[in-house]
Amino acid sequence: MKTHLKILVLLIFTFTQGMLAQVQFESSVSRNEVPLNENVRVDFTMNSEGDNFKAPTFEGFKVVGGPNQSVSYAWTNGKKSFSKTYSFFLAPTRKGTLTIGSASIQVEDQTYNTKPISVTIVDAVKREDPRTRLNHSQEQVLNGIHLVAEISNTTPYQNEPITIFYKVYVERGSNLTNWNGTSIPKYNKFWVNSIEIKELKVESGTYNGKEAQFITFKKDILMPLEVGNIELEPLVLDIQAEVPTGRRDFFGFPEMGYITKTYTTGKRTVKVKPLPEEGKPDNFSGAVGTFDFKVTPSGDTSANALESLNFKVEVKGQGNMNLFSLPKLIASDKLEVFDPEYSETVKAGNNGLQGSKTDSYTIIPQYKGEYYIDPISFNYFDIKSKSYKTISTDSIRINVINGPDLPTQEETIKESQNSNTEVFQSLKTNLNAKKKDTQNYWNSTLFYILTSIPFLLMPFAVVLINSKRRKNSDFEGLRLKHNNRLAKKYLSEAKKNIRNKELFYDALERCLHNFLKAKLNIETSEMSNDNIKELLTENHISEDLTNDYLQLKNACEYARYTPTAQANMNNDYNNAIEIIAQLEKQFK
Amino acid sequence: MNKFIFILVLFTSTIWAKEVDSAEKFKKANTLYEQKQYSEALKEYESLEREGVQSDNLYYNMGNTYYKLHEVGSAIYYYEKALLINPELKEASVNLKFAQKSLEGKITKIQKLESKDIIYQSFNFLSFNQWAKVATIFAFLSLALFILYYLSTQSLLKRISFASIFVCVAAMLISSYAAYSTKDYEDTYNPAIVLEDNAVFKDEAKNSAKTIMELKEGTKVYILEEKALWFKVKLENQEIGWLLKTSLRPLK
The missing domain is CATH 1.20.120.330 (Nucleotidyltransferases  domain 2)
Structure with missing residues (x-):
């Protein structure tokens, strides 16, 4: 029994050893300490043909090359050796100890994983590569390219729309051929409306007093939602510029080459001011900009009962058009007012959003008479005058010509206001105290007795009169x-x-x-x-x-x-x- | 015997003295008011009120004092109370409007005349006691007409008096009804003033019930019924809901 067990253990051992020896899948890096501005090569090597190679995600690195495959077969002393390598070139993106995760491969239904490898990223080293060193004229070309974020107003009020333009200025003598966005800012504390630029146009202007051509390639309308200093993330672009190589071609013209450089707009700060408290209406709509407000009947204001009347409540102008709602139309409760139909035509322009918002109301009067739509007011903060403005409409009269009369006697009583001639009345000097009249005649016993006595007396009166007549009798x-x-x-x-x-x-x-x-x-x-x-x-x-x-x-x-x-x-x-x-x- | 007379004299003199006392106190309070010592004046007025003096002018002056103390809710309460006793007190209605002007979130008044309101308004020119007296007078009048009818021999006179009896009996019944309905209406007319700011006007008589709205101090309500800690009230816009008893004070 014991010997059997020993044999079994031995058998299992040798088999597994053999299997392990069969497939090897390993990873290795070219070096373990990498400066931030240099690359590292990572190899995943296997000694057997496999499927479904899965590379790790390379967190903290940017893949600059690869995967490259290399395969080698060798016959040595009649023994076949095989190796296949996947190589990646990685550029680290941050300092510290980064871990390259494990890659996986499938060989004959078995999945093999590599061990993760740690790589330490150290500070960038200054490196003067003679091949990549720029000469003076090349630097001049690159310095003639500027990436700029222009903000229309860096001290806006809360909710005031501002526009941010991203432009590339190219001075004379510089040329750019291509760009690639590496970091596009997200605006966290803003309501954003991006303006799509359909066609890039080259315009001329000046940059720092020098004549330059520029391209606006991104335009956003921002509405700050919070008050305070808000930092805008920079926009980072890799720009490929055409530079002279210093060599000359066969005809003697300077040969041009391409060079890529990373440009950034730098951080910009927007100082958002709160809207002034002074004169702020209680029911402030939140609208900031310049607006016009109208309530217009579309068609007639007189109709028969059960015929529909249409009214439009419209705000037109420019500002934060999408951040406020339209005031509600309130009419007499004898009129049936249906929920409005909303429509808007809002376009993004250079001064924020502009256009109009409209609520179309349908009113169906039920009863004959004259009714009024209450005056509606719309308030907004006027950017130009930096003050709150309120536009009020007049009340609109609706005349219902034919129809049933109002069925109830309910009526709203207009509160009488003190006229100007009335003044606060002074004290009364005499105390004309009144006795509480606790004695009620109504419902008292006395009332019932006194009121019923005459009726009780009626039969007595009859008897009395008759007997008296008989007595004095005129017998005759x-x-x-x-x-x-x-x-x-x-x-x-x-x-x-x-x-x-x-x-x-x-x-x-x-x-x-x-x-x-x-x-x-x-x-x-x-x-x-x-x-x-x-x-x-x-x-x-x-x-x-x-x-x-x-x-x-x-x-x-x-x-x-x-x-x-x-x-x-x-x-x-x-x-x-x-x-x-x-x-x-x-x-x- | 002497003792008895003495007590009697003492008793009557206290009654008499009390009236003089009240007038004196009133005068004193008014002087305090003129000197702008409003809270002292108010104390005097309040002691008069506690003594059970019922006077429209007292309530009116209290309203003025509260107004000067910027307690608009209480001012409205006393103006309304003065007007309840004497609806013709013009000064009170003028100052009430002043007080109401400083009140925010006023409720639009909606008048809804039910049949009982119409009946009350048409009978209101006499008080219910007067109506009861009218009923008694008509009862005696019908007795007199009955005797006249029985005694008269002329057929025209007989006919007239006979018809008049019915008219008188009908008039008696109508005035009794008028007395009844006027009294009934006045008993159910129970206005109150909200004296707590932002009093919650609830859907049901429960703390957990839905709040319909918050009532401002000085809002006039009409009490419809009572339930534990709550009053069922009707607002001037005819809305009905519940208010905690502590948040309002009845005018009656």
Whole structure:
């Protein structure tokens, strides 16, 4: 058992040794200490053909050459040896100990890595390479090229747009052929709007009093967002210039060569001033520049209800156009105001952004009447006069001609303001203290009693009046009343027929008869005028009344057979009542 | 017995003395005011107020004193209080406008007349007690007309008096209703003044509720109901919300 294990360990050992011996992948550097301005070569060597070579990222270095491949085969004593090398030339970018990471390669599905190598970068050494040393005329050429950042205003207000131009000045006698940006500034504390330069133009101007040609190759509009001294990063360019080599060609003309030199604009500082506090409006919009503000109706300001009206709120001018918002349009709440449609035409120009911003509002009135759009004001900081300015519009009247009336009685009350003649009133001198009136008559018991008493008294009043009447009685009156009622009862039939003459008189006569029959207990057959007269006299009826009775009775008979006027019928009826009542009275 | 009379005399004299005392105090406070010793004047006025003196002129003078002390909220409170007792006090309304002018963020007044407001305005020419008295008078008048109706024998007179009874009864009912509605309206009319600057006007009666807006000192509100630490109030622009009780002071 033990021996088996030993053999196994040995086997594994020899195999792995063999595999390790098979593939070697190593890295090496030409030197471990490198001055900053010199290059270092790094080699990645392998002894077997591999795929997927991956170079490290070379942090802290700039690859100036490579990768170069070299392959060598050698047969020595019948033994093949192979080696393949990838080489890179690196220029360090900073001082200190830099590490070259590991490269990787794949050989037969196995990945091999190199070990990282440390390289110490030391200070640049001054080096006079006779080949690269510039002669006087070459230096002159290079000194005639200037890279400049021109800032339109180095002391702007916060939010005030400034323009930065990057220009290359080329003095006479110098020529440049190409450039390559190595460091392009980012503006951290600015709102940036880059202006695209479509075509590079060569313009002439002066640089430090010398005549020069220049090219503007970058233009940015900056709006400082913070207050204080803000440093702008430099722009660094590698510029290739055409310089004389000092040699002459076959024809005797000076031969020209190219040389690349790094130029920088240097750091620039912008001193940003805060906007003055003095006169700053409470609702300052943040706009800085010169602007014009307008609210215009597009079309008519009168319409029918449910028809749309359009209004434009527009700011035009130049300044930080994109850094403020338009004031809102506020109209009477009886009008339906829809969210505005925003549009802008803003272009970057030499003085910042210019153009216009527009909010288009659609208003649909609901009810008939006159409404107003509140005055709108827009404020901005005017760069020219260095002061705040406010543009206010007038209120706009909207006339809704036709439509339903407002349904509520809600109304806004205009606060009355003190007129100029009114002054603060002085003290009052007399203390006219008022007693608290705690005693309420309303809802008190007294109120309920006093108010209900008259109604409770009404039945008592009725009872009282009646009993009093009975007591003092004009008895006569009562009797008369009674008799009248009796007569009326008898005459009810006659009354029914008051429209028909014959029937009326027939009924009336029968009534007179019936009355007497009831009173005197006689039969109709005994009803002769003489007989009646005799009986009435017997009953102590006055002679006048007897005559009246008989006269009426005769009149009835007479009327039944002859035409008489209608008026007599009412007359006779009333007469009959009177007579019966009188008779009744005298019978008792 | 002697003792009793003595006590009685003492009692009445204190009542009488109290009135004189109040007038004296008022005069003293006014002099302090004229001498521009506003905080001393205010102390005197306040002691008068504590004694329960109810006077439009006292409140008006207190308003002036607060105004001079630059306490605009309290000034508005006392002007409004003076106007509540005596709406015809012109000086108070003039000075109130002065006080309100220095107030920021004023709320636009929106008047919304509900039916009860209209009823109140049409009945307001008499107080509810006067209306109650009118109702009683009409009750007696209807009794008199009833007797007249019963006694009269002339049919025209009878007819007129009979109709008049109904008119009187109707008038009595109407004036009772007027008394009722006027009283009811006055009971529910409960204005108050915000005396805390930036008082939070909440959506609900909770501290965590959404703040609708912040009310400036001196804003007039109308109390609708009460709930624990909160008042439900209506602003002059008809907005309704809740305010902490501590941030306002009712005028009544």
